[in-house]
Amino acid sequence: KAGVTQTPRYLIKTRGQQVTLSCSPISGHRSVSWYQQTPGQGLQFLFEYFSETQRNKGNFPGRFSGRQFSNSRSEMNVSTLELGDSALYLCASSTGSNEKLFFGSGTQLSVL
Amino acid sequence: DQQVKQNSPSLSVQEGRISILNCDYTNSMFDYFLWYKKYPAEGPTFLISISSIKDKNEDGRFTVFLNKSAKHLSLHIVPSQPGDSAVYFCAALAFGNEKLTFGTGTRLTIIP
Numbered sequence: 001k002a003g004v005t006q007t008p009r010y011l012i013k014t015r016g017q018q019v020t021l022s023c024s025p026i027s028g029h030r031s032v033s034w035y036q037q038t039p040g041q042g043l044q045f046l047f048e049y050f051s052e053t054q055r056n057k058g059n060f061p062g063r064f065s066g067r068q069f070s071n072s073r074s075e076m077n078v079s080t081l082e083l084g085d086s087a088l089y090l091c092a093s094s095t096g097s098n099e100k101l102f103f104g105s106g107t108q109l110s111v112l
Numbered sequence: 113d114q115q116v117k118q119n120s121p122s123l124s125v126q127e128g129r130i131s132i133l134n135c136d137y138t139n140s141m142f143d144y145f146l147w148y149k150k151y152p153a154e155g156p157t158f159l160i161s162i163s164s165i166k167d168k169n170e171d172g173r174f175t176v177f178l179n180k181s182a183k184h185l186s187l188h189i190v191p192s193q194p195g196d197s198a199v200y201f202c203a204a205l206a207f208g209n210e211k212l213t214f215g216t217g218t219r220l221t222i223i224p
């Protein structure tokens with residue numbers, strides 16, 4: 001069974017640009033969660049999608065958005081990038097009950 | 113508002129000895145707790161969990177203890193092995209709200 005796949009692995013952008021990150025969950029998983037990891041801040045919850053609906057949302061500005069498609073694949077978009085958005089963005093999937101999340105390897109975003 | 117706290121950013125332990133990682137939480141609605149392990153350039157992987165109806169759960173070399181009155185949990189690894197060197201995150205979940213809240217992580221280094 002393939003794991004959670006995130007693309008691209010690395011991204012370099014400049015301030016003001018926008019970026020789209022992609023996540024393919026484990027087959028059969030209907031929930032996708034997104035987290036931001038920065039040094040000293042741990043894993044900050046961005047949002048969670050379940051069956052194409054946003055089920056939970058963290059405390060991030062509206063520049064951060066996401067969506068989920070009918071095949072459970074999810075995308076995350078960040079508009080008007082800021083230097084502080086440089087981070088590792090992790091996607092995790094589950095069957096729907098999040099006692100056990102399965103994480104992808106992440107997308108390392110650098111904003112210059 | 114950091115609802116899950118890991119106050120030790122780093123910990124070094126001699127190989128063969130016991131490693132004890134600590135985690136505190138503030139939200140009394142949390143009723144399920146997990147530990148994840150993360151190697152560099154990889155996503156976190158699930159290690160062990162405990163429900164709030166228990167005070168101990170053991171899996172091989174790993175044991176998690178929960179003290180609900182103190183809102184404290186700990187992960188014991190014994191004996192510690194070099195492959196245990198990683199960042200460990202504790203996380204908490206309130207059933208009915210599928211948002212998994214993570215701590216800031218503790219970097220464990222096992223000294224050969």
